[in-house]
Amino acid sequence: MVGGRAxxxxxxxxxxSVGSSVLFGLIYFLTPLLHPMSGEAVWAIRAVITLPxxxxxxxxxxxxxxxxxxxxxxxxxxxxxxxxxASAALLSLQLWMFSWAPLNGRAMQVALGYFLLPLxxxxxxxxxxxxxxxxxxxxxxxxxxxxxxxxxTRIGGVSWETLVVALGYPIYFVLRRAxxxxxxxGMWWDxxxxxxxxxxxxxWSFADGVWLGENPALxxxxxxISLLAALALLxxxxxxxxxxxxxFGLLSYVEPAMLVVASLLIGERIASDEWFTYxxxxxxxxxxxxxxxxxxxRLRSR
Numbered sequence: 001m002v003g004g005r006a007x008x009x010x011x012x013x014x015x016x017s018v019g020s021s022v023l024f025g026l027i028y029f030l031t032p033l034l035h036p037m038s039g040e041a042v043w044a045i046r047a048v049i050t051l052p053x054x055x056x057x058x059x060x061x062x063x064x065x066x067x068x069x070x071x072x073x074x075x076x077x078x079x080x081x082x083x084x085x086a087s088a089a090l091l092s093l094q095l096w097m098f099s100w101a102p103l104n105g106r107a108m109q110v111a112l113g114y115f116l117l118p119l120x121x122x123x124x125x126x127x128x129x130x131x132x133x134x135x136x137x138x139x140x141x142x143x144x145x146x147x148x149x150x151x152x153t154r155i156g157g158v159s160w161e162t163l164v165v166a167l168g169y170p171i172y173f174v175l176r177r178a179x180x181x182x183x184x185x186g187m188w189w190d191x192x193x194x195x196x197x198x199x200x201x202x203x204w205s206f207a208d209g210v211w212l213g214e215n216p217a218l219x220x221x222x223x224x225i226s227l228l229a230a231l232a233l234l235x236x237x238x239x240x241x242x243x244x245x246x247x248f249g250l251l252s253y254v255e256p257a258m259l260v261v262a263s264l265l266i267g268e269r270i271a272s273d274e275w276f277t278y279x280x281x282x283x284x285x286x287x288x289x290x291x292x293x294x295x296x297x298r299l300r301s302r
Contacts, residue, residue: 017243020233021258029262032266034103040100041205043100044205049226063184067189085193087172087181090175095233102263102266106159110162112158115147117166122141131247146280148277150276151277154277
């Protein structure tokens with residue numbers, strides 16, 4: 001059992017987490033195809049596409065009660081609405097950052113934030129939820145920690161983009177657990193709250209038709225990539241519920257590895273003095289992959 005969860009749940013959570021990371025890497029690579037759209041417009045179309053996607057998933061899985069239960073709780077305790085707005089704002093910030101960075105040459109800074117994120121989640125899991133970790137998980141965290149400490153020492157600090165990712169997501173996940181909205185119904189409310197602003201941004205962004213004139217492929221690339229993003233986010237939030245906070249955090253190292261590969265493919269480069277950081281992170285990912293594969297094999301043999 002991992003962090004109090006049944007073995008089958010942990011195995012499913014690991015598979016969902018890895019699938020999410022691979023999809024996020026693919027989206028990062030494809031995002032430059034949305035040029036000349038702004039990061040705000042990319043965020044907006046993803047928000048608008050994701051809401052009906054999540055609605056269909058809730059209806060087809062007969063899980064609409066997750067939405068109605070939150071609505072009933074808000075009616076009983078209206079103060080809960082402030083928590084829902086805060087949750088939506090935190091998620092909106094992360095989705096905007098993910099959209100903005102690869103369009104503005106800041107993909108590596110955001111990728112470093114995703115490298116830091118698992119370490120922060122491990123700390124949160126240990127301090128707040130008393131999560132247990134296997135020896136190979138501690139080893140992976142230690143190796144990754146060395147790389148992160150080296151990077152912080154090398155540049156004398158971290159960029160604001162890195163901090164937004166590394167600190168914003170843990171606050172978001174902790175808030176969702178505290179509110180009791182750490183499920184698909186909570187995600188639906190996040191997007192309901194952000195969608196009116198997203199629609200306004202889209203109307204303002206596409207009103208003059210300039211972007212579509214420069215890149216007619218936006219007609220299919222924008223909604224197509226947005227659907228992939230919706231699926232990736234759905235899997236990511238599912239993993240956050242299926243796994244302990246610490247294991248979820250450690251498996252999150254797969255995503256920044258994918259983001260770095262995507263960043264390199266779209267033209268960004270790793271400087272010679274940055275290699276130690278990334279090699280340490282990839283070594284940690286390798287430990288996680290091997291440890292996770294062994295764990296999955298043992299769970300299936302029971």
